[in-house]
Amino acid sequence: MKNVINFLLCGVGGQGTVLASDVLVNVGLAAGLEAKQAEVHGMSQRGGSVISYVRWGREVHAPIIGQGEADILLAFEKLEVLRNIRFLRADGVAVINNQAIVPLTVTTGGQKYPADEEIRAAFAAVTPNVRFVDGERIAEELGNLRVANVVLLGALSALLEREPALEGSALSAETWLKVIEERVPAKYVELNRRAFEEGRRAVE
Amino acid sequence: MALKKMLSGNEAVARGMWEAGVQVASAYPGTPSTEILENFALYPGIYAEWATNEKVAVDVAVGAAYAGKRALAAMKHVGLNVAADSLMYASMTGIEAGLVIVSADDPAMHSSQNEQDNRTYAKFARVPCLEPSDSQEAKDFTIAAFELSERFDTPVLLRLTTRICHSMSAVELGERLELPAQTKPFPRNPAKYVMVPSNAIKRHPVIEERIRLIAEYANESPLNRIEWRERTLGIITSGVSYQYAREVFPNASVLKLGMSWPLPEKLIRTFAAGVERLIILEELDPFIEEGVKLMGIACEGKSIFPLVGEFDPYVVRAAAVRAGLLPASVLEASPAPEVGPLPARPPVLCPGCPHRPTFYVLNKLKVPVNGDIGCYTLGLIPPLSAIHTCGCMGAGIAVAHGAAQAGSPEKHVAVIGDSTFFHTGVPALINVAYNRAPVVTVILDNRITGMTGHQQNPGTGQTLLGKDAPVIELEPLVRACGIQHVRTLSALDVDEIEKTLKEYVKLDEPSVLIVQEPCALLPEARRRWVPLEVLAEKCNGCTLCFRIGCPAILKSEELDEKTQRPKALIDASLCTGCEVCAQICPRDAIPFRPDSLFVEKAR
Ligand SMILES: Cc1ncc(C[n+]2csc(CCOP(=O)(O)OP(=O)(O)O)c2C)c(N)n1
Ligand code: SF4
Ligand code: SF4
Numbered sequence: 129m130k131n132v133i134n135f136l137l138c139g140v141g142g143q144g145t146v147l148a149s150d151v152l153v154n155v156g157l158a159a160g161l162e163a164k165q166a167e168v169h170g171m172s173q174r175g176g177s178v179i180s181y182v183r184w185g186r187e188v189h190a191p192i193i194g195q196g197e198a199d200i201l202l203a204f205e206k207l208e209v210l211r212n213i214r215f216l217r218a219d220g221v222a223v224i225n226n227q228a229i230v231p232l233t234v235t236t237g238g239q240k241y242p243a244d245e246e247i248r249a250a251f252a253a254v255t256p257n258v259r260f261v262d263g264e265r266i267a268e269e270l271g272n273l274r275v276a277n278v279v280l281l282g283a284l285s286a287l288l289e290r291e292p293a294l295e296g297s298a299l300s301a302e303t304w305l306k307v308i309e310e311r312v313p314a315k316y317v318e319l320n321r322r323a324f325e326e327g328r329r330a331v332e
Numbered sequence: 333m334a335l336k337k338m339l340s341g342n343e344a345v346a347r348g349m350w351e352a353g354v355q356v357a358s359a360y361p362g363t364p365s366t367e368i369l370e371n372f373a374l375y376p377g378i379y380a381e382w383a384t385n386e387k388v389a390v391d392v393a394v395g396a397a398y399a400g401k402r403a404l405a406a407m408k409h410v411g412l413n414v415a416a417d418s419l420m421y422a423s424m425t426g427i428e429a430g431l432v433i434v435s436a437d438d439p440a441m442h443s444s445q446n447e448q449d450n451r452t453y454a455k456f457a458r459v460p461c462l463e464p465s466d467s468q469e470a471k472d473f474t475i476a477a478f479e480l481s482e483r484f485d486t487p488v489l490l491r492l493t494t495r496i497c498h499s500m501s502a503v504e505l506g507e508r509l510e511l512p513a514q515t516k517p518f519p520r521n522p523a524k525y526v527m528v529p530s531n532a533i534k535r536h537p538v539i540e541e542r543i544r545l546i547a548e549y550a551n552e553s554p555l556n557r558i559e560w561r562e563r564t565l566g567i568i569t570s571g572v573s574y575q576y577a578r579e580v581f582p583n584a585s586v587l588k589l590g591m592s593w594p595l596p597e598k599l600i601r602t603f604a605a606g607v608e609r610l611i612i613l614e615e616l617d618p619f620i621e622e623g624v625k626l627m628g629i630a631c632e633g634k635s636i637f638p639l640v641g642e643f644d645p646y647v648v649r650a651a652a653v654r655a656g657l658l659p660a661s662v663l664e665a666s667p668a669p670e671v672g673p674l675p676a677r678p679p680v681l682c683p684g685c686p687h688r689p690t691f692y693v694l695n696k697l698k699v700p701v702n703g704d705i706g707c708y709t710l711g712l713i714p715p716l717s718a719i720h721t722c723g724c725m726g727a728g729i730a731v732a733h734g735a736a737q738a739g740s741p742e743k744h745v746a747v748i749g750d751s752t753f754f755h756t757g758v759p760a761l762i763n764v765a766y767n768r769a770p771v772v773t774v775i776l777d778n779r780i781t782g783m784t785g786h787q788q789n790p791g792t793g794q795t796l797l798g799k800d801a802p803v804i805e806l807e808p809l810v811r812a813c814g815i816q817h818v819r820t821l822s823a824l825d826v827d828e829i830e831k832t833l834k835e836y837v838k839l840d841e842p843s844v845l846i847v848q849e850p851c852a853l854l855p856e857a858r859r860r861w862v863p864l865e866v867l868a869e870k871c872n873g874c875t876l877c878f879r880i881g882c883p884a885i886l887k888s889e890e891l892d893e894k895t896q897r898p899k900a901l902i903d904a905s906l907c908t909g910c911e912v913c914a915q916i917c918p919r920d921a922i923p924f925r926p927d928s929l930f931v932e933k934a935r
Contacts, residue, residue: 153500157502165338176680190576193645196668197665214668232680233676
């Protein structure tokens with residue numbers, strides 16, 4: 129594996145990025161790596177933009193990363209992925225949930241929500257490795273919108289095994305599932321398991 | 333092997349408090365410090381509380397430390413401004429058992445009104461300042477702070493920053509230190525504990541000598557260490573900046589200051605003499621840098637690294653490239669493409685927030701509104717746009733009073749939340765009543781401390797430890813402050829709020845409107861959530877309901893035939909059924925809920 133692998137998670141308050149980054153950092157720990165996670169609480173919970181950072185490696189120092197240092201951008205929302213594109217390193221991997229949450233500045237302020245083509249065009253300058261995942265749709269099919277975050281984690285786990293840009297970063301699906309199961313109420317374990325598997329299938 | 337667990341810095345401080353045998357802790361919530369007490373409260377056999385404000389919290393901790401129990405007070409950086417008076421006397425008196433004050437600073441102001449660097453308070457108050465650089469140290473330094481406090485008879489400032497408080501890393505857990513259970517007799521030692529001038533004048537040299545002794549000790553303390561690597565570059569650093577030093581300059585020698593005040597002069601001289609180029613890497617103020625320069629040692633700090641905002645590895649790397657410390661090639665992997673201006677996504681009042689109607693009405697009345705700090709500060713965001721000043725907690729009422737006394741021709745309004753009112757609003761309101769300005773104060777009582785994540789307060793009937801408490805009722809309290817015009821209304825009743833405010837702005841005397849309704853995210857509110865719907869056939873796209881700024885109201889794809897404007901559409905997954913939009917829709921296009929809160933209007 130690379131010395132350190134950096135994830136940047138971004139989305140909108142309430143989308144489940146907190147659980148996702150908690151899972152991610154603990155997967156790193158469970159795999160015997162040094163792992164750190166950082167996020168900001170407070171104002172950003174009121175429907176604002178949120179980001180969190182997760183880093184795994186043999187030796188991890190800084191809790192956050194800067195511009196051009198993310199190996200993986202895991203975006204829960206399509207406007208937020210553009211807002212945070214500067215974090216992705218050249219040839220990094222972007223995993224983008226196919227979901228738009230329209231902010232008030234668009235509804236009542238007359239600003240324009242970016243089209244999918246704009247997103248693709250912006251990423252073309254950084255990396256060919258862009259994957260859209262229908263996290264929202266898959267979660268809806270599973271009967272619970274809240275598991276979209278676990279669908280995305282499933283997709284991420286599979287991509288870590290396959291993307292040449294991330295070579296050597298894979299951890300077994302069982303490691304992931306164990307960490308997820310420790311973090312969800314017993315009656316939702318089966319649902320989350322399915323969400324994770326569907327996420328893996330979505331990037332096959 | 334000891335058990336290792338992923339902990340945030342705040343969780344680690346709480347763990348450290350428990351392991352250090354802390355028995356009393358008091359705090360007022362404030363990002364990024366809040367989770368320290370929330371987590372400490374979960375340990376068995378301890379006492380923890382939400383105080384009404386930070387000054388009270390420090391005084392409570394001081395009392396416990398005088399009484400011989402290890403005690404801690406926690407707050408965000410600006411909380412220490414409120415508590416500064418108490419820090420100063422606690423430094424003068426010293427303590428009977430360990431006393432630690434946690435200041436959680438917020439470089440980059442993720443959720444604050446300023447980014448002051450509270451290490452200056454340590455210097456100002458002649459107390460030591462410890463700065464952990466990850467969760468393990470957050471725990472270890474908490475324990476060390478208590479040892480230091482008792483060894484030198486001094487309060488200790490434990491200074492954290494957002495990236496320490498809210499980042500997680502692995503921590504080795506230890507056992508609790510069992511301190512003697514019996515309480516020492518409360519000290520009868522006026523020369524030490526009664527700070528009248530004749531006693532205080534004798535204490536001042538004592539604390540100056542104390543800080544000198546701690547500075548001596550700092551040269552040998554395990555909290556400070558030199559890591560020798562290559563000698564071409566030497567970095568003095570503390571707190572989270574240590575991590576950036578290691579990340580960006582892996583081969584440089586580092587002097588890591590776990591205690592950033594007082595500075596270890598001998599250690600610094602040894603380090604400076606051993607390296608060719610000496611730089612200081614610290615966020616915010618040139619605090620260490622100025623100390624080192626005062627020693628007559630040449631170094632560079634803020635001439636290279638930013639004074640404002642927080643660091644990240646890129647920021648440090650880019651600054652180092654500009655200063656010729658690193659080759660430009662280290663920035664190559666950062667394409668960072670330009671993307672056009674993107675729609676902002678500021679935090680907004682939640683769907684169903686009980687603060688919304690008040691701001692909708694204030695916006696209509698076009699009065700100057702002096703705000704305060706809490707969720708309700710978001711009344712500033714368009715389209716509500718109804719806050720015109722906001723500085724710090726408790727300021728709004730007195731700022732309105734000052735503006736009124738200055739002869740401002742408009743009637744001034746102050747808005748303040750329930751927790752903020754208990755924090756510092758009460759003295760300001762008494763001042764309005766006493767000195768008589770026709771200020772209209774609106775207390776937004778959502779029955780919780782919302783902004784910081786729903787903490788109990790004196791109005792909620794519950795304590796931090798989950799015990800029942802008497803509910804401090806606002807209306808009698810306001811009357812007792814000397815206000816005669818007081819009314820309590822439902823915070824969701826748009827018409828009544830408008831009627832009352834129109835009446836109050838005409839008065840020549842102070843008045844208070846209390847609007848009450850639980851925060852929409854509280855369990856009792858959630859139980860009542862029922863989404864409403866827009867009847868497309870009745871909506872003509874008049875856009876009136878967009879003016880309340882509810883995130884659940886969207887523009888539909890469907891245009892009204894006549895006006896060619898988009899109709900309104902309610903996102904059922906977000907709507908709580910607060911009925912604010914239903915009340916203001918002039919065409920009855922949004923039907924009230926079956927169990928309407930506004931039975932009359934619903935008819
Ligand atoms: C001196 C100080 N202490 C703490 C804070 C953090 N803080 C900001 S808003 C807030 C609570 C506000 O609660 P309330 O007045 O009830 O309003 P709500 O958020 O519920 O609308 C706190 C604790 C601060 N900004 N300043
Ligand atoms: S948390 Fe409560 S008080 Fe704060 S914006 Fe949301 S509904 Fe309003
Ligand atoms: S009832 Fe109207 S104002 Fe209230 S949450 Fe629903 S859409 Fe928003």
